Amino acid sequence: MATQAHVALDESALEALMGKVVTDLGAVASAPLLLIGEKLGLFRAMAGGEPVGSADLAHSTGTQERNVREWLSAMAAGGYVTLDPDGRFRLTPEQVVAFCDEDSPFYALGGFQLFTAAARMETRDKLARAFVDGGGLGWDQHHPDVFSGTARFFRPGYAAHLVDEWLPALDGTADRLRTGGSVADVGCGLGHSTMLMAEAFPASHFVGFDYHAPSIEAARELAGKAGLGERVTFEVAGAADFGGGPYDLITFFDCLHDMGDPVGGLSHCRARLTEGGVVMLVEPHAEDNLAENLNPLGRALYAASSLVCVPASQAQPVGRALGAQAGEARTREVAAEAGFRHFRRATETPFNLVYELRS
Numbered sequence: 001m002a003t004q005a006h007v008a009l010d011e012s013a014l015e016a017l018m019g020k021v022v023t024d025l026g027a028v029a030s031a032p033l034l035l036i037g038e039k040l041g042l043f044r045a046m047a048g049g050e051p052v053g054s055a056d057l058a059h060s061t062g063t064q065e066r067n068v069r070e071w072l073s074a075m076a077a078g079g080y081v082t083l084d085p086d087g088r089f090r091l092t093p094e095q096v097v098a099f100c101d102e103d104s105p106f107y108a109l110g111g112f113q114l115f116t117a118a119a120r121m122e123t124r125d126k127l128a129r130a131f132v133d134g135g136g137l138g139w140d141q142h143h144p145d146v147f148s149g150t151a152r153f154f155r156p157g158y159a160a161h162l163v164d165e166w167l168p169a170l171d172g173t174a175d176r177l178r179t180g181g182s183v184a185d186v187g188c189g190l191g192h193s194t195m196l197m198a199e200a201f202p203a204s205h206f207v208g209f210d211y212h213a214p215s216i217e218a219a220r221e222l223a224g225k226a227g228l229g230e231r232v233t234f235e236v237a238g239a240a241d242f243g244g245g246p247y248d249l250i251t252f253f254d255c256l257h258d259m260g261d262p263v264g265g266l267s268h269c270r271a272r273l274t275e276g277g278v279v280m281l282v283e284p285h286a287e288d289n290l291a292e293n294l295n296p297l298g299r300a301l302y303a304a305s306s307l308v309c310v311p312a313s314q315a316q317p318v319g320r321a322l323g324a325q326a327g328e329a330r331t332r333e334v335a336a337e338a339g340f341r342h343f344r345r346a347t348e349t350p351f352n353l354v355y356e357l358r359s
């Protein structure tokens with residue numbers, strides 16, 4: 001093994017690195033505890049913001065006091081619950097938003113569900129093999145929590161921005177949908193983006209496509225419960241072979257970079273647009289230059305991309321593997337290869353870039 005044993009260590013750099021390592025160890029061990037807190041209703045029972053002791057919390061949630069006391073201590077050490085001077089615990093309004101309000105764009109537990117499921121032992125072994133053989137790891141090879149965690153992670157952001165900001169940022173599109181348009185939502189997963197659009201534009205028709213059959217089944221069930229009727233349908237199909245149309249709008253929410261052949265998918269879309277139709281691409285926020293992405297968000301997304309997005313693309317024909325931090329320049333390149341002459345960053349949030357593509 002090559003080492004640098006002869007090189008003197010910078011004590012303060014080592015101390016800083018170890019501080020970071022301990023912080024991260026705490027984060028890794030806290031992730032399942034957050035999900036246990038969600039599952040058992042521990043956060044929910046504290047949503048009112050009243051201070052509670054471990055015995056009260058255990059009693060009201062039907063759990064064991066000793067386990068709950070240790071959980072509260074771990075959460076308080078992480079800044080996820082607040083310790084009062086009298087030894088009781090409470091949630092601040094910000095902690096309530098992060099851990100109790102599933103509709104808030106700041107809700108955190110969908111992300112923890114996704115990341116812990118993507119990092120589970122069985123998947124790690126398969127991924128390690130994929131790093132060696134280059135065959136990738138298909139979306140379908142993951143634990144079901146990856147699919148529902150993804151949906152719960154992204155839906156609140158779509159609910160906050162899609163109808164009020166992103167669609168109006170595309171020239172003329174919201175007007176078209178108000179009078180009655182046709183929309184394909186490609187790589188729709190559990191279909192929350194499709195359903196949010198359908199609820200907002202009752203005169204239009206929406207079809208969600210995804211190549212992952214269990215996600216489409218779940219989307220159909222959710223749409224049935226939402227009572228959206230015939231206006232929303234879901235079909236199993238890949239980005240390069242979905243049918244129907246022509247469409248006034250074709251959307252991709254956080255999925256183009258997961259696809260093996262994003263150029264093939266976008267070329268197929270170009271052929272299925274109406275005259276004047278538009279493709280909306282929603283991708284994770286990233287700069288073109290790696291060094292500018294080396295921040296907490298970039299860290300989370302490069303990690304998720306290494307675990308899920310790049311291997312998912314590699315498992316498909318072509319295997320372009322754009323990665324979740326593809327950035328505008330590479331996305332523009334892919335759109336141009338697919339024949340789109342018009343490419344514009346229509347709008348953005350701290351988490352997403354929204355592009356408008358036209359022939």
Ligand SMILES: C[S@@+](CC[C@H](N)C(=O)[O-])C[C@H]1O[C@@H](n2cnc3c(N)ncnc32)[C@H](O)[C@@H]1O
Nearest residue numbers: 139187188189210211212238239253255258259
């Ligand atoms: C990160 S998830 C995003 C799901 C959904 N759009 C959302 O925002 O919640 C990526 C989705 O892309 C789908 N996908 C990947 N490759 C695909 C392909 N070639 N054709 C259609 N869907 C694909 C996956 O099945 C998965 O549902």
